[in-house]
Structure formats: C-alpha cells, structure tokens
Amino acid sequence: MSSLSELGQRAKHASRTLALASSRTKDAALHAAADLLVERSNEILRANASDVARAEAGGVSPAVIDRLRLSEARVVAMAGGLRQVAGLTDPVGEVVEGWVRPNGLRIEKVRVPLGVVAIIYENRPNVTSDAAGLCLKSGNAAFLRGSSAALVSNKAVAAALQEGFARAGLPRDCLVLVEDTSYESAREFMRLRGVIDCLIPRGGPSLIQAVVENATVPYVIDGDGNCHLYVDAAADLDMAVSLLVNGKTQRPSVCNATESLVVHRDVASKFLPAATAALPGVRLVGDEAARDLVPAIEPATEEDWGKEYLDLVLSVRVVDDLDAAIAHIQRYGSGHTEAIVTGDLVAAQRFTQEVDAAAVVVNASTRFTDGEEFGFGAEIGISTQKLHARGPMGVRELTTTKYIVTGNGQVRA
Numbered sequence: 001m002s003s004l005s006e007l008g009q010r011a012k013h014a015s016r017t018l019a020l021a022s023s024r025t026k027d028a029a030l031h032a033a034a035d036l037l038v039e040r041s042n043e044i045l046r047a048n049a050s051d052v053a054r055a056e057a058g059g060v061s062p063a064v065i066d067r068l069r070l071s072e073a074r075v076v077a078m079a080g081g082l083r084q085v086a087g088l089t090d091p092v093g094e095v096v097e098g099w100v101r102p103n104g105l106r107i108e109k110v111r112v113p114l115g116v117v118a119i120i121y122e123n124r125p126n127v128t129s130d131a132a133g134l135c136l137k138s139g140n141a142a143f144l145r146g147s148s149a150a151l152v153s154n155k156a157v158a159a160a161l162q163e164g165f166a167r168a169g170l171p172r173d174c175l176v177l178v179e180d181t182s183y184e185s186a187r188e189f190m191r192l193r194g195v196i197d198c199l200i201p202r203g204g205p206s207l208i209q210a211v212v213e214n215a216t217v218p219y220v221i222d223g224d225g226n227c228h229l230y231v232d233a234a235a236d237l238d239m240a241v242s243l244l245v246n247g248k249t250q251r252p253s254v255c256n257a258t259e260s261l262v263v264h265r266d267v268a269s270k271f272l273p274a275a276t277a278a279l280p281g282v283r284l285v286g287d288e289a290a291r292d293l294v295p296a297i298e299p300a301t302e303e304d305w306g307k308e309y310l311d312l313v314l315s316v317r318v319v320d321d322l323d324a325a326i327a328h329i330q331r332y333g334s335g336h337t338e339a340i341v342t343g344d345l346v347a348a349q350r351f352t353q354e355v356d357a358a359a360v361v362v363n364a365s366t367r368f369t370d371g372e373e374f375g376f377g378a379e380i381g382i383s384t385q386k387l388h389a390r391g392p393m394g395v396r397e398l399t400t401t402k403y404i405v406t407g408n409g410q411v412r413a
Helices: 004-019 023-039 041-057 062-068 072-086 126-137 148-167 183-189 205-214 237-249 265-277 288-293 322-332 345-354
Strands: 095-100 106-113 116-121 141-145 175-177 198-202 227-231 258-264 283-286 313-319 337-341 359-362 399-406
Touching (some): 004 106, 004 183, 041 062, 041 072, 072 126, 116 126, 141 183, 227 322, 237 258, 258 322, 265 313, 283 288, 313 322, 322 345, 337 345, 345 359
Antiparallel strands (some): 095 106
16 A cells, blocks of 8 residues: 555645646546446445445434435446536636736736545545546646545545546546545645645545644645524524425535524414424434423534534524624624525625625525535535535635736836
8 A cells, every 4th residue: 555645745746737737628528527427336235235234234324324425326426527528618828917017017816626635535435536526627636535445435436537537538547536534544644745745635524623633734625514593583484494394304414404493482382283294203402491391302502503413313493683683693603604584675684794604594404505506516515614615615725826927028117
C-alpha cells in the first residue's frame, strides 16, 4: 500500500494535468464514468452488500445503515449526477470581472481550480462519485478518504470512475482513494500541507472535532443540520403538515432533514394534533405547552433543542410570536437550513433577513437544501461556515480566483 504522502503526490501531479484539460475532455470523462457505474452496478451492489452486512452484524443503527446502503436506483442516481455535472457550465477560465486602469493596465479576475481537494467522509459511498465528479468538472484532483464501514463499496465505485476518466484520456489519479482507514492515517491525511489545497470533512460531530483539532491544511466545515420548521400564525396548516412530514420522514438520516418544530401559540392547538397524527412512528419530545396539547409528546431536555437526531425523532416547541421563534432558532440552530411556513409577507421577510443560516426557506421543505435540487448537479458538501463557501458546494465553490494583469511596458512611478 502506498504511503499517504505518495498518494497525495499522485493526486497533485494529476491536478496539474487536469487544470489544463478542456471542457470537452472533462465532460467526456464524466459521461464515461457514469456509463461504467451503470454497467458495473451489480458489482458495486455486491461490494456494498458486504459492507452493509458487516455493519448490521456490528449492531450499527438503522440511520447509519441507510446512509451506507446503495440500491440500483441510488447507483443510477449517482450516474445521473455525473451527467448533470457534465452539463453544467465549466467555471474554469470564467472572467469574474475585468477593468482597465488609467495607465492602460488591463486587469482580469479569473476562476481557476483549487488544486487537490481532499474529502474525508463517513459511510456514504455516493460521496465517492459526487465528490470525484464535481472535482473533475472544476479542474481539481479528488483525494478521498472514506470510512472503514464503506471501504469495499468505495473501492468498487472508485475503480469504475477511474477507468472512465482514463477512457477520456485523463489520469486515473484524478481520483485517488485512501484505503488505510485507521485513525492515525486520518490525522496524517489532515496534515498534508503542500499537497492538500482544501479539506472538506463530511461526517458527524466527532469527525468535525477531529478536523478542528488536528488539521493543518485549509478546510471547509460540512456541519450538523439541526434544521427547524417554524409554523407561523399566518401559516396554511395543511401545507405546514405536508412540509413537516416531508422534511422529517422522507429521509431522516440526512443533514437537511427537519429535526425541530417551532409552532406559534395561536395555531398550536389545531396544528399539533394534526401534525402528530401525520407522523406515526416519529418520537416527539417537547416543552410543557406542546405536551399540554398532545399528551403523547415526551418531555424535552435542554440537549434535545440543539440535537441533530438523524432519526425519526422531532423536538417541538410552542412560542408566543415570531421574535421568540427567531430567538429559539438563533440559539439552537446549526446554521444549516431554517424554514418558515407563513402567508404573511412581512413575517417571511423578517425571517429571511434575521435568521442566520446557509439556507433560509419560505413555504418549502428543508430537504431542498441540496446541490442537485439547487441545480448544481451534485454537491461536495453543505458548508455551514462563511468562508470561503456557504451552503451546497458545487463546481463554482471548488474554484478560487487569480488576477491576470496585462500591460504594454508600464512601470510604476
């Protein structure tokens, strides 16, 4: 097995070639990789079945199993994501802005690749495909380190992608997968200065904390998703029930699932019983006001208000007004996605202006904070920080800029 440093140098070398590749070549590579994912779906699913069986034998939770499991539909979706990315405008070489100085100097700000984008992630083998595709389109080499739980799946997916890239004439090392999943290798991975240009962790709090404590390379945090749905006094309650059910139950194990419900007191007596009836199998924990209205709701602890459950659990709080709702969200939210259901334009405007999150949603499900749903084809993560990217990170967020200055002999006085 090659050392991490050697793997990183392979990725660095490939990134220099990829940075110069034409849009046509990159798109051909993405289509070839998508075709191979579908052609090899049986092989990929067999590899994934072994990972899932091992996880189930180890007593892993159903939510984690859901993130790990692939199906024929999910493999087809992975391939579709690559094709969507191929159809996007190539950001590399885009002139963001340009101007001419009084002395005749022409200055242009141009998009260029980051170089080597490293992703350290847990369980989800679809990340292998999404990350590699977005990196390739944006001219970056993908340096990937998944978890031991998904290693067999990741190797099968990566092999198909690498062959697809090679068929289009690009280096196989446009995607480099680390197979050493030890804790020691994770720490070393985070410290490959001079190799990794940007590190993106995708996982739970322990992984994020490990990056914060150990990384010596630049990183962008793909953080927790304690996403709230606030049902305002002016809400369409049927709509609110529909959005809540979708946000909580459509796929509860993902970061844009609705984890917390906040309800205006004026509509709580009507809305909460209807919401509870629409959420069979969901464990509800709430404050005293919510429990007075729906005795089946269990008492919430202080920890519950800020928790990303990633499961069929929902916290419920009743508030007196919009100010209290915003205050609750600002205190306990994770900066991912916050939603309001309301027919009051002023309330919607206040909510969008005052709530500090990567995405603020009006009258729609929190589940829409997603690269594909935003039209990015896929995403490499959802940033909950403010530099250099925020929200779903697509191809544009995987570039930086440089200035190109053109003169005709000017010297500075």
